[in-house]
Amino acid sequence: MFRTVWWTGTIALIGIAVAVLPAGAQTTGFKDVPPDHWAAEAVQEVVAKGIMKGFPDGTFRGDQPxxxxxxxxTLARFMRHVEESLKDLKARTPRVSIPVPVKPQHWAFKDLQFLVNHGYVTDDSPLLREPYKPVDPDTVSAVLAQAIIGLVERYTISPEDLQVPEAGPPYRMD
Known part of the structure; x- marks a missing residue:
């Protein structure tokens, strides 16, 4: 079950990453991801992009929860790449302040803060509750949906951003 959930979440992020990011992956050489593994190419791609990393012992551990x-x-690394590809667009800053549930010294603080500050998670996000609980398909779906909504809201022009010229005097035919 957890193996399927992990690969489902991984492949969902990989699919989006491969579609958005430029090509150029190189072999990573993970001991536990042989070249003929069904996900080997996708794993190599996200590792080459810096979205996911292996472990110091040379493994990827894709079968672990x-x-x-x-x-x-992982989502924060991916969203940074997406934002880089959208750097020419004006991004809006979310108006909501959500506390990050860990101290600044925590290994996930920087990435959680990025997701919160950029509007990619909401206050009811599963990522902000039960931090060490393994993800399941519902969690992956909810997190990806929130991130996509946040991305759309961040990069969609609002009526307040539009510059409409003032109307001149009415036209009269005399």
Whole structure:
């Protein structure tokens, strides 16, 4: 079950990443992801982009459950790449302030703060509750939906941003 959930979440992020980011992956050489593994190419791609990382022992551990904080870190890395590709667009800053549930020294703080500050999570996000609980398909779906909504809200022009010229005097035919 957890293996399926992990790969489902991983492949969902990989699919979006591969569609948005430029190509250029190189072999990563993970001991536990042989070249003929069905996800090997996708794993290599996200590792090459810096969205996911392996472990110091040379493994990827794709068969292990992923916690909500691990998903948050991966999502934050991915959203930074997305924002980089949208750097020419004006981004709005969310008007909501949500507390980050960990101290600044925590390994996930920087990435959680990024997701909060950029509007990619809401105050009811599963990423901000039960941090070490393994993710399931519902969690992955909810998190990806919130991130996509946040992205759309951040980069969509609002009526307040439009500059409409003032109307001149009415036209009269005499």
């Amino acid at each position: 992923v916690t909500r904080y691990e998903l948050a870190v």
